Amino acid sequence: MNINGALDTKTDCANGKLLNPFVHHLELDTTYEKIKTALLTIILLPIRVVVICCFLVAGWLVATAGLWGLSEEELMEKPLTGWRSHLKVLLAHLIRIIFIIGGFRLKIIGDLFKREVAPVIALAPHSSFVDSLAIVYMGGPSIVAKGETGNIPLFGKLINFTQPIYVFRDDPNSRHNTIKEIIKRATSKMDWPQILIFPEGTCTNRSCLITFKPGAFYPGVPVQPVCIRYPNKIDTVTWTWDGPGALKLLWLTLTRPYSYCEIEFLPVYTPNEEERRDPKLYANNVRKVMAKALGIPVSDYTYDDCKLLTKAKEMNLPHATSIVDLQKLRHSLGMASTSQEEALVECRTNLDLSKVSYNEFTSLLNIPSMEISTKLLYSIFNKDEYGHIDMREYLLSTLAINRTTSEAVNIAFKIYDQSGQGRLTLEDFKKAVHYTLALTEDTATEIFHQMDINKLGYVTFNSFILYAEGKPELENVLYRSKEEKFVRKHGQFCPSEDYGKKRD
Structure with a gap:
């Protein structure tokens, strides 16, 4: 039976269970894992935290220098050039080193295309703050993010240096302004960074791809879909609505000897005329391509x-x-x-x-x-x-x-x-x-x-x-x-x- 075409994608027909992408359970089940985590908390965690903090402060200093003398209006009016753009490359390298220190081993599949070919990047499934590893690998594209993220101590400067497009959800005009800014940058002749968007709009447990928001697809320009995976025995990175908090995830991740991440760059998706006229159709078709590459179902769950x-x-x-x-x-x-x-x-x-x-x-x-x-x-x-x-x-x-x-x-x-x-x-x-x-x-x-x-x-x-x-x-x-x-x-x-x- 097809339940409004929706439940087929959220139901495991073999056992009749519902699939909930907003839940993640994380427990150390074996005595071995508990003892290993305890030992590495004492031996490895302090070293990693100290070194990471040093590089984080260094990154903050680089971002502060790069933003020196720029007003918010100037930052949004034109892309960074000259020495500022070189500092942005340096910053991306510093943040990538932080992930290496944290034990992350990165595997790249496919090729990242330049802005001239694909002005917009759609990254999914979005499941963790660790997804920022993909952002630094790409050299710091402009992300579409919540307005509050710009005020986070230390990290706010790093994010601002990517010239993000902020969404202020309390502003009734924010959605319209965000789409307008995405269209302006994606179709601009200026050398703006690529725009990276998490089209799901919220974090999931990667069991499916929920409904893509159409914002990234309004410009009607080619989009490069990017899939991200974490093929680890114990999933310490997934940060969902119902699950471990950020501090617990950070602790368990930093006490793993290694954590693995795969980033797959799919071929650029060029929309046809019908998709250019209908951003929702465009978004849905890109989602199908990504779900097929990931080997997971699509779902009609949304950010709402x-x-x-x-x-x-x-x-x-x-x-x-x-x-x-x-x-x-x-x-x-x-x-x-x-x-x-x-x-x-x-x-x-x-x-x-x-x-x-x-x-x-x-x-x-x-x-x-x-x-x-x-x-x-x-x-x-x-x-x-x-x-x-x-x-x-x-x-x-x-x-x-x-x-x-x-x-x-x-x-x-x-x-x-x-x-x-x-x-x-x-x-x-x-x-x-x-x-x-x-x-x-x-x-x-x-x-x-x-x-x-x-x-x-x-x-x-x-x-x-x-x-x-x-x-x-x-x-x-x-x-x-x-x-x-x-x-x-x-x-x-x-x-x-x-x-x-x-x-x-």
Whole structure:
């Protein structure tokens, strides 16, 4: 079965598992690896850190010298020339030495073409800050990066020296300005550096290629696709939404004797007329070429999906890592346009949803039991050895993710209300605020007892909202966004014209 043409690329048909490109698990499983890492942490890590810091400071000094006397406007108006361009080559060599000191062994496949042949380079899959190794090998092309990266201590100077194209995601006009700048540089007669872009827009675990953003393809000029691989026994470089933090990855990488990286330069892709007119088509076709070279599937995941995952994690929703799969599976089953889940929450009198079988699940939601999508949807929540799920977790994950935080809490109160009278006991209250506000059990217990001053044994949603008023630690999580705070203070929020553009 083809589920909207999407799940075929994210599902392992052999075992019926969903593929999540935003998750990376890293543990040292064997005693040997743990002992080796401990020894190298003592012996090798300090030496590498000291030498790397020395070269990093040297690189910063070179970048500072190269940027001396240049204003931000001048840096963006024309490419570096003369002695500044020579310093840029020196800087690339210094940073490459840092990777060598860090134990990286680089293998190059294919040839890098010059700007005259391919003004734009598309690098994928993007999975780590270590991908910058490819950037320094290419001599420091201009990258398209988040505006905040220019303010990172030490590294900001290094990035600025490549004359990057910054994207300011808080600026409603940033996307338009970024595309305009990419087109200007890619089609310019001046000797600008090649433009390097990570078309996925976020880091993944390299299990697939997610949707390419079309920004790099708007100019309609030839693009050189570049594939990057890390064929290591233990993957210490992948930095995803759900996985080890940057410091842990850096520590484990620098305590490996060697780390291997492969960069493959594919033939330049020259667009046809239809692709020049349609940047999304152009981006999609380049992605297919790269996926074939990498031997991995394509997927319809996007950067926006990663933002959805971030929100789910902040709220601590049940099975947050699968929230995107949940939404897509519901859509494939035609549930996005129904109110079946809402009706179930409102009319759940006498229904025990804590343990629901597969047949009960399909009956409650009125969905076909034989569909692959239905089975995959159920499997996300099926962690019970007897084959039952907690239907309340499903309903909360489904209904809360697209609501404001305070609305999500209200939904959680309804879902975990066993009395049917809007009253939550201590145990139910702890679950409701744990899965929406990420409150710990101890914190939730303390709040409950402070609210239940009359020892009634229950609290209500309204009493919780009243209790939260004037308590900054609760207000900050209950009203996370500026818009939610505006509504709370002034009533119904009416977006301005600028805000509407920002949301688009």
